[in-house]
Amino acid sequence: MSQPDPSFIRLQGISKHFGDFVAVDNVDLDIGRGELFSILGGSGCGKTTLLRMLAGFETPTAGRIEIDGVDVTTVPPYERPVNMMFQSYAVFPHMSVEKNIAYGLRKERAPAAQIAKRVDEMLELVQLADFRRRKPVQLSGGQQQRVALARALIKRPKVLLLDEPLAALDKKLREHTQFELMNIQDELGITFVVVTHDQEEAMTLSSRIAVMHKGRFLQVGKPKEIYEYPCNRFVADFIGTINTFEGTVTAVDDDGIAIESTDAGTSITALGQHDVAVGKPACIAVRPEKVFIGRDEPSDSSDIRMRGVVDDLAYLGNLSLYRVRLASGKIILVSQQNRQRSAERYVEWEDEIWVSWRPRSSIVLVEDR
């Protein structure tokens, strides 16, 4: 594999306007060579427009796109070293599987022997060798997707763009395809840029994620960073579920902050340095799986502790989910792994319980910019 290059793809000040509507708003981004990068966002956030600009189907209103050091801002799609796997797969219905896969090399006027060899390689890679003469309608959705993947990879593009690659597959197949994509990416070392609205898909696939909202990036980082240290409320809410507590800052020091929360009716602490001042409003959040639930009062007094009543609970097999009503009336979500098999549940409906979490699990959320 070639040298790591942290700005293999470089977007500088990219904007795209459709009339008065701003689809992408002054976005800067560097993607490294060989990365599996995801752009995550809800529908209409501009992620597909961004992908289409990378592919060359749309020209940016402003800004510059570089791939491998070459300015491709105005290069048409048929001359870019980039291939795409479309959401609808866009497999040509009038061509057989092998003709579909060979299409890109045919357009390059590659020698017939080379085309045949590469088609065989690709069929092998996506495990469709037995289906080479079939027409797309005779294939399942998952097989069609593999044709689309092979077709996009045969020209050995510098970048592969994937538009919602798993959206149309059922759950079992999704998981399988997910790992298949990761293996192929690993094997070929091609830079993947994935666009998705599915946070789970982005989390499992990617080396890095950009969370996009209203044409802007809210946060760019590794899946773990985005999940554990969301930079604002939108990101925290979009990725997974979270409990938030509003309050007023009562103490700030080098180790952390404390807020007096009216929601929780108690003081909540968080570690780390944060840009807040005493007396100002702030928000502290905690993920459901970081919260412990129990009948007995937690012994560690540095933990954040609250009393509550189990309002509702759901047994999911591997997990149990609890909705706990605090004394203040606020409902918080708690999830707990079912580590042991027991005939009766430890905590039941309407039980008076304690919830607690460690201060280092608290997340301080700044307001949306």
Add this chain to the structure above:
Amino acid sequence: MRRQSRLILTVLAFGYAFLYIPLVSVVVYSFNDSRLAAVWGGFSTRWYGELLKNEQILDATFLSLQIAATSATFATILGTMAGLVLVRFGRFRGKTLFSGMLTSPLVMPEVITGLSLLLLFVTLQQLVGWPGQRGFSTITIAHTTFSMAYVAVIVRSRLAAMDQSLEDAAMDLGCRPTRVLFDVTLPLIAPAMIAGWLLSFTLSLDDLVIASFVSGPGSNTLPMVIFSKVKLGVTPDINALASIFILIVSTGLVISWLLLRRRTTAS
């Protein structure tokens, strides 16, 4: 459930009877030996023989088929281009006007279409000296103008239903926009184009009114000949001619159906 399906079957039988009994009676009477078209005089194929000797009818048939094939071909080319522009070229100035104007020939009374075309040809002749004589070329042009609207409508709906990312995908894989048309777009709308051609062919073969307006002396299409003969009374050779036409048209339909079916099962 059974009663309902029996009712549907009855309605279906009546509907088909209504459509096909006239056709069947034409075919049956074409084998009638009697000179009177409505009186059965025994089985005979003599009217088919008579027909082959009737030069007027043979000439008219040949002319009609030529006009139908030529105008259907032009209509398919022009109509496909119009459909492509309307669906694929995004929004442009006057798009709504253009797409509205395209469908107006479908609802325009034939008498008006025929009259306006006649006026056009007469004016053109005075201005540039063409067409010197009205006949094959003027009828072909007239038929092309109204058939291409049908083709455009069929092609447009097929294109609108087509996934545009197929064209994007071809371009993404290194295909230039003009080649995309031949590699992807045209093969996928081919069924619509074939259907459009067949429809145009039938419409042209069928047309009496417009052709009467724009034809000149000595160029009579088959419907014109039949219509003028029927005014003098139906003769059995007309039945024979009609039967041959039914055979040609149904063969064409079966062939196109088989082609389309093979396409869908194979693809």
